[in-house]
Amino acid sequence: MLHHAAFLLHCLPLVMGQYDLCKSWVTTDDGPMWEFYACQPKAVQMKDYVTVKVDPSEITCGNPPERFCTHENPYMCSDECDASNPDLAHPPKLMFDKEEEGLATYWQSVTWSRYPEPLLANITLSWNKSIELTDDIVVTFEYGRPTVMMLEKSLDNGRTWHPYQYYADDCMEAFGMQARRVRELSATSANRIICTEEYSRWAGSKKEKNVRFEVRDRFAIFAGPDLRNMDNLYTRLESAKGLKEFFTVTDLRMRLLRPALGGTYVQRENLYKYFYAVSNIEVIGRCKCNLHANLCTFKEGSLQCECEHNTTGQDCGRCKKNFRSKSWRAGSYLPLPNGSPNTCLGSTASKGEPPQFNNLYPFLGPVKLSYPKKNCNCNRIGSVANRCNDTGYCDCKEGVTGPKCDDCLPSYYWRQGCFPNVCDDELLLCQNGGTCYENQRCLCPPGFKGVLCEQSKCDGEHKDCDGASSTSLSPAAFLLSSLALQLRHWRDL
Numbered sequence: 001m002l003h004h005a006a007f008l009l010h011c012l013p014l015v016m017g018q019y020d021l022c023k024s025w026v027t028t029d030d031g032p033m034w035e036f037y038a039c040q041p042k043a044v045q046m047k048d049y050v051t052v053k054v055d056p057s058e059i060t061c062g063n064p065p066e067r068f069c070t071h072e073n074p075y076m077c078s079d080e081c082d083a084s085n086p087d088l089a090h091p092p093k094l095m096f097d098k099e100e101e102g103l104a105t106y107w108q109s110v111t112w113s114r115y116p117e118p119l120l121a122n123i124t125l126s127w128n129k130s131i132e133l134t135d136d137i138v139v140t141f142e143y144g145r146p147t148v149m150m151l152e153k154s155l156d157n158g159r160t161w162h163p164y165q166y167y168a169d170d171c172m173e174a175f176g177m178q179a180r181r182v183r184e185l186s187a188t189s190a191n192r193i194i195c196t197e198e199y200s201r202w203a204g205s206k207k208e209k210n211v212r213f214e215v216r217d218r219f220a221i222f223a224g225p226d227l228r229n230m231d232n233l234y235t236r237l238e239s240a241k242g243l244k245e246f247f248t249v250t251d252l253r254m255r256l257l258r259p260a261l262g263g264t265y266v267q268r269e270n271l272y273k274y275f276y277a278v279s280n281i282e283v284i285g286r287c288k289c290n291l292h293a294n295l296c297t298f299k300e301g302s303l304q305c306e307c308e309h310n311t312t313g314q315d316c317g318r319c320k321k322n323f324r325s326k327s328w329r330a331g332s333y334l335p336l337p338n339g340s341p342n343t344c345l346g347s348t349a350s351k352g353e354p355p356q357f358n359n360l361y362p363f364l365g366p367v368k369l370s371y372p373k374k375n376c377n378c379n380r381i382g383s384v385a386n387r388c389n390d391t392g393y394c395d396c397k398e399g400v401t402g403p404k405c406d407d408c409l410p411s412y413y414w415r416q417g418c419f420p421n422v423c424d425d426e427l428l429l430c431q432n433g434g435t436c437y438e439n440q441r442c443l444c445p446p447g448f449k450g451v452l453c454e455q456s457k458c459d460g461e462h463k464d465c466d467g468a469s470s471t472s473l474s475p476a477a478f479l480l481s482s483l484a485l486q487l488r489h490w491r492d493l
């Protein structure tokens with residue numbers, strides 16, 4: 001009970017967060033009207049909505065029945081796994097059940113009787129919906145944690161997989177990677193994929209049972225140790241491309257590669273004590289609704305955002321039909337505290353503008369309309385000539401769009417005309433933790449310079465320049481910075 005209360009408190013800052021309202025009815029000088037905000041669903045236990053698959057199919061113990069022993073008592077092999085007996089079976093669903101106090105129920109693998117062939121198992125969790133992690137993933141192992149395992153994630157319902165974190169008692173030996181801890185990561189490396197030795201060493205099978213994927217420690221890099229400065233985290237999630245995505249998954253896969261050994265060596269004469277047993281997998285997160293919904297419901301076997309802001313789709317990733325007069329955009333956490341809803345708009349929103357003869361009026365089809373050369377109110381800066389052409393349209397300059405040529409095409413920003421972005425959150429990413437200011441320039445953190453903050457200010461001779469590896473320019477960053485330079489050059493012509 002106490003444990004439970006502590007757990008709730010632990011979650012509080014994230015659960016009570018901002019952005020829980022999509023709209024409210026407000027009174028303004030123009031009378032009452034709806035005001036819209038960026039909004040997101042509450043974080044919940046995602047294990048309640050998961051589908052699990054364990055591979056290979058014959059890896060679950062009990063068919064045929066098998067005896068096993070434990071590291072604590074390796075010569076009393078009196079325990080039995082029997083798939084046909086509910087009391088002795090260890091099916092995958094026991095990783096997600098509600099346990100009575102003190103009684104662990106767990107999925108269990110066959111024993112390592114085929115040593116030295118590796119004992120391999122994949123546990124794949126699928127939501128058929130993109131979700132955003134808001135707390136640590138915690139996997140609880142009985143009888144010892146694996147000495148080598150890997151966590152993978154998918155963002156496309158299992159079509160492609162990417163490493164998420166490596167775990168080993170010896171990272172160099174198992175994966176050729178330097179061991180790291182998440183607590184050592186910095187703002188520029190918060191989404192680095194690491195190998196950790198923290199959860200794989202033998203500590204007695206009863207004492208340390210959990211293997212974590214540390215979401216909170218990564219959030220804490222921006223929000224502080226108690227996650228009190230969530231504003232800073234939300235700002236970073238919005239401005240650092242790839243960061244939001246780092247915490248987004250549709251599927252997770254644990255690849256169990258070597259079980260607990262209970263010591264340094266595998267004892268060939270007693271292979272019945274080597275196996276995997278998982279009693280619980282905790283995944284807390286929220287549906288990804290692109291900040292267009294504060295509710296997510298479980299319908300017909302899958303999660304679905306209840307979209308607001310005239311959006312639709314499982315993740316509110318499109319504008320509703322007849323609300324496509326502007327292209328779809330995700331809501332934004334910024335500006336604080338309410339964010340931007342980036343609502344999809346219908347044709348009625350463009351009051352006072354000349355009618356647009358686009359697909360909103362398909363019945364007009366080929367009818368030819370002639371326009372008095374009236375005056376289209378073409379924007380003088382954005383249009384070639386500030387009057388309409390023969391068919392009643394404003395002719396826009398390069399990079400400019402909109403019926404009046406007062407809007408910019410994607411990847412251009414408006415400043416007395418449309419200029420190509422110097423930075424954005426798609427391709428021209430500010431590097432090394434820099435933030436993009438109105439698509440015009442990157443605001444670089446101390447220690448970095450360059451159009452995209454891609455260069456370290458230190459010349460390599462100063463002793464106080466930290467992290468030599470982060471200062472070298474990756475090929476992608478190089479490409480981007482040369483592209484940005486080219487665009488700037490083009491703009492200055």
Ligand SMILES: *[C@@H]1O[C@H](CO)[C@@H](O)[C@H](O)[C@H]1NC(C)=O
Binds near residue numbers: 120121122
């Ligand atoms: C586990 O999944 C990986 C791909 O993520 C695959 O290469 C491997 O063969 C699978 N292992 C087993 C035991 O199914």
Ligand SMILES: *[C@@H]1O[C@H](CO)[C@@H](O)[C@H](O)[C@H]1NC(C)=O
Binds near residue numbers: 128301303
């Ligand atoms: C996944 O979700 C989509 C959209 O809600 C649904 O159409 C589809 O049937 C689901 N697939 C499975 C395997 O549940």
Ligand SMILES: *[C@@H]1O[C@H](CO)[C@@H](O)[C@H](O)[C@H]1NC(C)=O
Binds near residue numbers: 344
């Ligand atoms: C949907 O779009 C219409 C027209 O642009 C707008 O008046 C309305 O407020 C929008 N509704 C929501 C829920 O955003």
Ligand SMILES: *[C@@H]1O[C@H](CO)[C@@H](O)[C@H](O)[C@H]1NC(C)=O
Binds near residue numbers: 390391392393
């Ligand atoms: C008028 O401008 C529109 C929009 O730029 C263009 O599609 C159309 O071809 C132009 N018509 C003529 C006759 O120049």
Ligand SMILES: [Ca+2]
Binds near residue numbers: 095
């Ligand atoms: Ca259980």
